[in-house]
Amino acid sequence: MLEKRNPIPVGEAVRRVMEFAFEAKKEVVPLTKAHGRFLAEDIAADIDVPAFDRSPYDGFAIRSIDSKGASRDNPVIFKVVGEIGAGYVFEGTVGKQEAVRIMTGAPIPKGCDAVVMLELTQEFEENGQSFMSIKRPFEAGTNISYRGEEVRKGEALIEKGEFINPGVIALLATFGVSDVPVFRKPVVGVIATGSELVEPGEALQPGKIRNSNAYMMMAQVERAGGTAMYLGKLKDDLEECIDAVLKAMQEVDLLITTGGVSVGDFDNVPAIYEAIGAKVLFNKVAMRPGSVTTVAVKDEKLLFGLSGNPSACYVGFELFVRPILRKAFGSKRPHLKRAQAILGADFPKPNPFTRFVRGTAFHENGTLKAIPSGFDKSSAVSSLAKANAFIVLPRGSRGYEKGMQVDVLLLDDQEGSEWPWDDIVKSYKL
Numbered sequence: 001m002l003e004k005r006n007p008i009p010v011g012e013a014v015r016r017v018m019e020f021a022f023e024a025k026k027e028v029v030p031l032t033k034a035h036g037r038f039l040a041e042d043i044a045a046d047i048d049v050p051a052f053d054r055s056p057y058d059g060f061a062i063r064s065i066d067s068k069g070a071s072r073d074n075p076v077i078f079k080v081v082g083e084i085g086a087g088y089v090f091e092g093t094v095g096k097q098e099a100v101r102i103m104t105g106a107p108i109p110k111g112c113d114a115v116v117m118l119e120l121t122q123e124f125e126e127n128g129q130s131f132m133s134i135k136r137p138f139e140a141g142t143n144i145s146y147r148g149e150e151v152r153k154g155e156a157l158i159e160k161g162e163f164i165n166p167g168v169i170a171l172l173a174t175f176g177v178s179d180v181p182v183f184r185k186p187v188v189g190v191i192a193t194g195s196e197l198v199e200p201g202e203a204l205q206p207g208k209i210r211n212s213n214a215y216m217m218m219a220q221v222e223r224a225g226g227t228a229m230y231l232g233k234l235k236d237d238l239e240e241c242i243d244a245v246l247k248a249m250q251e252v253d254l255l256i257t258t259g260g261v262s263v264g265d266f267d268n269v270p271a272i273y274e275a276i277g278a279k280v281l282f283n284k285v286a287m288r289p290g291s292v293t294t295v296a297v298k299d300e301k302l303l304f305g306l307s308g309n310p311s312a313c314y315v316g317f318e319l320f321v322r323p324i325l326r327k328a329f330g331s332k333r334p335h336l337k338r339a340q341a342i343l344g345a346d347f348p349k350p351n352p353f354t355r356f357v358r359g360t361a362f363h364e365n366g367t368l369k370a371i372p373s374g375f376d377k378s379s380a381v382s383s384l385a386k387a388n389a390f391i392v393l394p395r396g397s398r399g400y401e402k403g404m405q406v407d408v409l410l411l412d413d414q415e416g417s418e419w420p421w422d423d424i425v426k427s428y429k430l
């Protein structure tokens with residue numbers, strides 16, 4: 001007999017999955033390999049930055065007191081007693097009416113408390129000795145970048161869980177973190193099920209289609225920060241599938257399958273879960289596409305049974321798998337970033353379930369707008385290419401009109417949200 005499935009709200013489904021969140025192990029990678037990874041430890045400043053008082057300009061370091069009384073009619077003359085470029089230290093102490101030619105980034109010589117920009121000085125030579133003169137006084141502290149003015153030793157810099165972007169790389173380099181503690185990438189097994197599938201390099205036959213989901217999901221795994229392990233495509237043969245899933249479970253941190261989760265005669269995923277003794281967390285979600293998304297757990301490992309329909313598979317991954325990966329990286333904001341946008345086109349289809357329309361979000365005159373990115377069936381693949389957001393349309397008996405305010409979930413963002421589901425769930429009633 002056909003099993004009865006009870007749809008649960010999206011937020012509730014995500015919550016059930018997140019109960020099995022885990023933190024990934026740590027590893028250390030060289031700084032040159034850290035971009036795009038997630039920091040596994042808090043990093044604090046081990047030095048002041050700048051580490052010494054330094055000059056922000058090319059010019060002359062002087063004792064400000066010596067510039068007192070300088071004016072256009074009464075220029076004050078300094079004897080140039082040395083020159084230092086960045087990377088060198090002036091060894092002596094600068095005395096009365098003396099100046100040191102200094103370059104940007106060089107440490108302020110002992111005795112000096114101001115730097116005069118080169119453009120405000122006049123240089124001349126007398127009997128082989130260099131001099132310079134200035135036509136105005138300079139206060140103590142003029143043009144000095146003080147030690148620790150940017151960052152103080154001991155200050156917290158970057159938190160565990162932070163995405164390592166090029167700016168973070170610069171910070172790590174500044175503080176000498178040449179070996180970076182990062183979270184290991186969980187290994188996500190990817191299996192496509194379906195006797196109709198041929199691989200992208202193979203010729204199509206009548207009734208067959210290309211396996212797009214496996215490749216799409218592998219890219220989604222990588223975008224979320226994990227390592228995808230492709231375990232191949234399987235025919236809709238129960239025994240073969242059970243063996244493959246059991247074997248896969250030994251090799252991966254979590255497993256995603258696509259296809260075979262609905263109620264068709266060859267939809268084997270529910271039977272596979274039963275056969276291997278996996279506990280089903282839910283098998284119907286009040287969302288579209290992806291209502292048949294099924295998630296189970298065996299030995300604390302999550303098995304994601306995503307729909308075979310490409311758009312449904314894509315949405316299921318981003319809503320349920322992505323936050324598990326981000327949580328593994330210590331993120332406090334593991335879910336897709338939620339933002340408000342103005343609907344840029346009518347969406348007349350009413351829906352009994354919350355709909356996640358694949359959309360393109362873009363700024364126009366300072367306002368975030370979102371329009372559907374193409375053909376909007378669960379089976380659609382073409383609308384995925386231009387999708388950088390899901391337009392979230394809560395269930396209702398009427399469609400939505402251009403100009404309405406909607407929530408969007410952003411796909412290409414690293415910031416994420418802590419929990420985007422609260423008021424989305426509120427608008428849904430079972």
Ligand SMILES: Nc1nc2c(c(=O)[nH]1)N[C@H]1C(S)=C(S)[C@@H](COP(=O)(O)OP(=O)(O)OC[C@H]3O[C@@H](n4cnc5c(N)ncnc54)[C@H](O)[C@@H]3O)O[C@H]1N2
Pocket residue numbers: 192193194196197209210211212213214258259260261262263264267289290291292306307308309310312378379
């Ligand atoms: N009587 C019912 N029929 C269906 C229901 C239902 O509730 N009652 N749910 C529909 C919904 S909603 C969806 S979504 C699909 C889910 O299907 P399955 O997850 O069981 O997936 P399959 O049957 O294996 O395939 C569905 C569709 O997707 C294509 N597919 C499968 N794998 C891939 C792949 N790797 N790459 C590209 N395309 C793939 C497959 O050929 C089918 O066309 O069920 C509805 N039916």
Ligand code: MOO
Pocket residue numbers: 287288289290291292293307309311312378
């Ligand atoms: O699971 Mo289906 O995608 O709701 O159309």
Ligand SMILES: [Mg+2]
Pocket residue numbers: 259260261262263264266267308
């Ligand atoms: Mg099916």
